[in-house]
Amino acid sequence: MAETELSEKSQAHGAGRAHPGTKEYVRIGVILAVITAAEVATYYVQKDLGAWLRPILFSLSGLKFTLVVLWFMHLRFDSRLYSRFFLIGVCGAVTLYLIVLMTFRVFAR
Amino acid sequence: MSSVSVPAEERPGLLRRPTAVTGLWSWFTTVDHKKIGILYGLTAFVFFLVGGLEALLIRSQLAQPNGKLLTAAQYDQVFTMHGLTMVFLFVMPMSAAFLNYMIPLMIGARDVAFPRLNAFSYWLFLFGGLFLYSSFFLGGAPNGGWFGYAPNSTTDPSPGMTFYALGLLLAGIASTAGAINLGVTVLNMRAPGMSFFRVPVFVWMGLVVQMLLAFSLPIITVALIELLFDRRFGTHFFDPAVGGDPLLWQHLFWLFGHPEVYILILPAFGIFSEVLPVFSRKPLFGYQFVVFSGISIGFIGFGVWAHHMFAVGLGPVANTAFGISTAIIAVPTGVKIFNWMATMHGGDLRFTTAMLFSVGGVMNFVIGGLSGVTHAIVPADYQQTDTYYIVAHFHYVLFGGAVLGIFSGLFYWWPKVFGRMLGEKLGKVQFWLMVIGLNLTFGPMHILGLQGMIRRTYTYPASLGLTFWNQVATVGSFTIAAGVLVFVVNAVSSLRGPKDAPADPWDGRTLEWMTSSPPPVHNFDEIPTVHALDEFWHRKYTEDKSGRPVPVQAGASEQPHPGGGGHEIHLPGPSYWPLVGALGLQLVGYGIIYGWWLAFVGAALLLVGVFGWALEPSAE
Amino acid sequence: MAQAAVEHHGGGSEHATSTGLPSTKLAMWLFLASDCLFFGALITSYVLYRGASVQGPFPRDVFDIPYTSVSSFVLLGSSLTMVLAVAAAQRRDLGRMRIWLLATAMLGMTFVGGQVYEFTRFYNEGLSLSKNLFGSTFFVLTGFHGAHVAIGILMLLSLVSFSYADKLPEDAGFPVEMIGLYWHFVDIVWIVIFTVVYLIPTGNPGK
Numbered sequence: 001m002a003e004t005e006l007s008e009k010s011q012a013h014g015a016g017r018a019h020p021g022t023k024e025y026v027r028i029g030v031i032l033a034v035i036t037a038a039e040v041a042t043y044y045v046q047k048d049l050g051a052w053l054r055p056i057l058f059s060l061s062g063l064k065f066t067l068v069v070l071w072f073m074h075l076r077f078d079s080r081l082y083s084r085f086f087l088i089g090v091c092g093a094v095t096l097y098l099i100v101l102m103t104f105r106v107f108a109r
Numbered sequence: 110m111s112s113v114s115v116p117a118e119e120r121p122g123l124l125r126r127p128t129a130v131t132g133l134w135s136w137f138t139t140v141d142h143k144k145i146g147i148l149y150g151l152t153a154f155v156f157f158l159v160g161g162l163e164a165l166l167i168r169s170q171l172a173q174p175n176g177k178l179l180t181a182a183q184y185d186q187v188f189t190m191h192g193l194t195m196v197f198l199f200v201m202p203m204s205a206a207f208l209n210y211m212i213p214l215m216i217g218a219r220d221v222a223f224p225r226l227n228a229f230s231y232w233l234f235l236f237g238g239l240f241l242y243s244s245f246f247l248g249g250a251p252n253g254g255w256f257g258y259a260p261n262s263t264t265d266p267s268p269g270m271t272f273y274a275l276g277l278l279l280a281g282i283a284s285t286a287g288a289i290n291l292g293v294t295v296l297n298m299r300a301p302g303m304s305f306f307r308v309p310v311f312v313w314m315g316l317v318v319q320m321l322l323a324f325s326l327p328i329i330t331v332a333l334i335e336l337l338f339d340r341r342f343g344t345h346f347f348d349p350a351v352g353g354d355p356l357l358w359q360h361l362f363w364l365f366g367h368p369e370v371y372i373l374i375l376p377a378f379g380i381f382s383e384v385l386p387v388f389s390r391k392p393l394f395g396y397q398f399v400v401f402s403g404i405s406i407g408f409i410g411f412g413v414w415a416h417h418m419f420a421v422g423l424g425p426v427a428n429t430a431f432g433i434s435t436a437i438i439a440v441p442t443g444v445k446i447f448n449w450m451a452t453m454h455g456g457d458l459r460f461t462t463a464m465l466f467s468v469g470g471v472m473n474f475v476i477g478g479l480s481g482v483t484h485a486i487v488p489a490d491y492q493q494t495d496t497y498y499i500v501a502h503f504h505y506v507l508f509g510g511a512v513l514g515i516f517s518g519l520f521y522w523w524p525k526v527f528g529r530m531l532g533e534k535l536g537k538v539q540f541w542l543m544v545i546g547l548n549l550t551f552g553p554m555h556i557l558g559l560q561g562m563i564r565r566t567y568t569y570p571a572s573l574g575l576t577f578w579n580q581v582a583t584v585g586s587f588t589i590a591a592g593v594l595v596f597v598v599n600a601v602s603s604l605r606g607p608k609d610a611p612a613d614p615w616d617g618r619t620l621e622w623m624t625s626s627p628p629p630v631h632n633f634d635e636i637p638t639v640h641a642l643d644e645f646w647h648r649k650y651t652e653d654k655s656g657r658p659v660p661v662q663a664g665a666s667e668q669p670h671p672g673g674g675g676h677e678i679h680l681p682g683p684s685y686w687p688l689v690g691a692l693g694l695q696l697v698g699y700g701i702i703y704g705w706w707l708a709f710v711g712a713a714l715l716l717v718g719v720f721g722w723a724l725e726p727s728a729e
Numbered sequence: 730m731a732q733a734a735v736e737h738h739g740g741g742s743e744h745a746t747s748t749g750l751p752s753t754k755l756a757m758w759l760f761l762a763s764d765c766l767f768f769g770a771l772i773t774s775y776v777l778y779r780g781a782s783v784q785g786p787f788p789r790d791v792f793d794i795p796y797t798s799v800s801s802f803v804l805l806g807s808s809l810t811m812v813l814a815v816a817a818a819q820r821r822d823l824g825r826m827r828i829w830l831l832a833t834a835m836l837g838m839t840f841v842g843g844q845v846y847e848f849t850r851f852y853n854e855g856l857s858l859s860k861n862l863f864g865s866t867f868f869v870l871t872g873f874h875g876a877h878v879a880i881g882i883l884m885l886l887s888l889v890s891f892s893y894a895d896k897l898p899e900d901a902g903f904p905v906e907m908i909g910l911y912w913h914f915v916d917i918v919w920i921v922i923f924t925v926v927y928l929i930p931t932g933n934p935g936k
Contacts, residue, residue, distance in 0.1 A: 020153065022816060029809035036805060039928060040798040046930060054929060061924040064805075065917050070911045072812045074906075079750050081296075082758040089762025092324055093769030100360045102779055103415070103427050221753040285763065293756045297746035323763045331770035338869060343859030346774060346869075352781040352862050361770060723887070724896060 146210030160194035180390025192255030217300025232691035236278030259347030278727030313380030377514025389456025402441035462536030466517030473509025549585025690718025819902035
């Protein structure tokens with residue numbers, strides 16, 4: 001719900017909506033630290049997680065990636081054009097290189 | 110500028126900006142997109158002549174069986190450098206020349222978004238090219254083909270492929286900087302009223318090319334770094350002896366290499382799309398289709414790379430998928446062909462040299478495009494791959510399409526750039542020499558390829574029965590060379606003649622024809638406000654009831670203003686730091702081959718360039 | 730990067746642009762998007778050769794996860810100080826801006842220092858560029874990341890010294906924000922490297 005509220009707001013204000021303040025940044029920083037701690041924690045319980053390890057790790061690092069990009073790099077608040085460029089870069093890279101790795105049958109090993 | 114609190118004159122001498130705008134030195138410090146465009150064009154043309162000489166060497170060697178002109182080792186260097194020169198040092202920078210010169214004029218801007226970065230790109234391209242060619246004197250030129258397949262490229266003992274890796278890295282950095290610069294220019298510097306669908310097609314194709322560059326160059330950068338490290342620092346990226354896979358190189362190379370093909374051809378498509386409407390006196394048929402097909406070529410161009418690798422054993426699934434995507438990319442390309450034909454249909458055609466080159470370019474490109482589609486059929490490709498059939502295909506595309514397109518652009522925009530016309534008679538002689546020559550050279554290669562003549566072979570025995578068509582091809586290549594010679598004569602005599610070209614010699618449609626020939630340093634006395642696609646045309650003509658163009662009544666039209674005013678217009682000042690920085694990077698390149706001390710000197714020079722650049726006061 | 734940020738300093742922002750967005754920021758995002766494919770290719774090389782080395786040392790033999798975790802926290806922390814520097818610069822609070830920029834640079838140097846130490850230790854344990862595929866791919870990937878961090882540190886320190894020399898534009902927030910974008914990008918690349926290279930265990934051949 002907060003999600004839709006924010007995105008409506010950012011549309012109403014158009015490009016260049018005010019960036020968040022110190023408190024917000026510190027809060028994001030704390031969240032990032034907690035996620036990193038969770039990531040490191042998986043190292044100690046690798047065996048117990050079994051097949052879950054990789055999905056968990058990828059979700060956690062994906063979450064961190066997204067948080068930094070949206071808040072610290074301000075994509076959540078800035079013009080959509082920047083996001084489009086960056087998305088083309090990230091999605092393009094992921095797609096192309098996954099196809100390359102698939103032709104090597106890396107994931108079947 | 111608000112940042113500079115002290116006037117420039119009071120600053121230490123080292124940081125003062127150079128001021129010369131004429132004379133030899135001004136060419137070293139210029140940040141004017143027009144001068145940089147001319148530098149790009151001149152340099153690229155010199156490399157074209159050198160690459161052409163290499164082509165003549167190749168054809169002379171193959172003119173008879175068991176040719177003795179070149180040894181096998183020399184032949185390897187010559188065909189590799191021919192490919193590298195034509196791709197990286199001629200077609201790409203020649204496109205950069207047109208885009209640099211024309212984008213700001215066509216979108217009604219005074220310069221590109223980052224003028225000094227533009228100069229940096231040019232110098233780094235020049236130094237990269239010189240770096241590559243210096244290898245001839247420093248132990249041997251690159252000899253592993255322009256594609257540099259590993260492990261041949263990683264294990265060859267001559268230093269050639271190290272020069273290859275470093276030279277292309279330098280040129281790649283130059284192109285990346287240029288791509289970001291020109292891309293942002295198109296996005297951000299358009300004249301008031303010029304929405305995206307009022308942007309000329311040439312500029313659109315330029316934008317697509319810059320995006321392709323920005324997203325494909327980092328891939329080849331990594332491939333070249335890995336090649337360099339394998340050769341120089343003992344890594345094993347492509348070394349099968351310890352588990353490495355040479356196929357990784359092929360993937361990374363063609364992930365870049367196929368978008369690169371569109372980087373080479375799309376500027377020519379843009380030129381066709383400007384020239385054909387002007388000399389048909391009709392708007393481009395289906396402007397939006399041409400633009401969107403250009404964009405979709407850009408996207409699909411990233412999804413077809415493995416069709417260069419059908420024979421390496423990717424497996425049936427991958428081969429089928431890439432065969433299909435390769436067939437699909439022919440669709441947007443075909444859309445463009447039909448749009449160009451429809452543009453000419455019913456038009457008031459004028460066959461000037463520029464028009465001839467565009468029509469010839471489209472026709473010869475179609476031949477190359479069709480032979481290209483035959484490669485999408487995987488079993489057929491097994492037969493054709495690594496034969497002269499492939500050589501025939503890509504020369505029809507790149508020579509028939511891109512090079513004829515470039516000459517079309519040269520004849521079309523020459524009066525705008527130099528204020529003088531090129532001779533039409535000599536131009537037509539050149540056109541016919543080149544078109545006949547190219548079909549004589551590359552047409553027979555289809556047959557040679559299907560007869561089984563392999564690519565990159567330095568000789569062949571008489572018993573194979575390949576002699577006749579090889580001789581025809583050699584005759585053709587010298588015919589092309591005669592055509593190029595005619596152009597050189599034409600260009601020199603034009604530059605010696607009087608500056609008498611009118612501002613709008615072709616009855617043009619786009620903004621660059623509104624300003625004088627050559628344009629004043631600030632491009633436009635007053636930035637035009639744009640109301641329509643083909644803005645300048647609509648200022649000159651309206652339509653009668655039957656849709657025929659009639660001139661706007663005298664007085665109501667805005668005639669081109671000759672330059673002369675605009676003294677108060679603020680332009681970026683010249684700078685020598687881009688040159689210093691680019692030189693530093695080149696020294697780093699030599700340092701990686703010859704010793705760390707030289708690399709440190711280069712890095713220091715680069716830093717001096719960057720900080721000089723950063724702290725340079727803006728010219729007052 | 731530094732160049733792009735500085736072009737702005739030389740002009741550009743004062744002219745209205747067609748998109749209404751500053752050219753330098755557009756250029757920076759385009760550069761970062763392009764850099765995604767750069768690091769993507771390096772990471773792909775690493776993943777392709779994961780577990781393909783024919784002789785040790787293997788990742789399991791040399792990695793010290795608790796040590797690298799500390800490095801990761803340091804780099805993540807530097808992203809927070811960076812964003813605080815941007816916020817201070819945008820408020821035109823030059824004093825705070827310098828403090829946070831210096832803090833960011835210090836954290837960055839700690840990270841690079843840690844990396845140098847890690848590389849040395851690995852080397853002493855027998856892992857080199859030429860030892861095996863793991864050495865080749867690991868050192869080149871993390872080395873290029875480290876070089877990106879080092880360039881970032883250089884830009885941060887330049888910003889601080891420019892600010893003392895009164896050479897920043899009046900709107901100091903802009904160049905700081907640009908270099909911040911670069912810095913965060915280097916951080917998110919590390920987020921991926923930390924997971925893919927360090928945290929996901931690699932099966933050694935024959936084990």
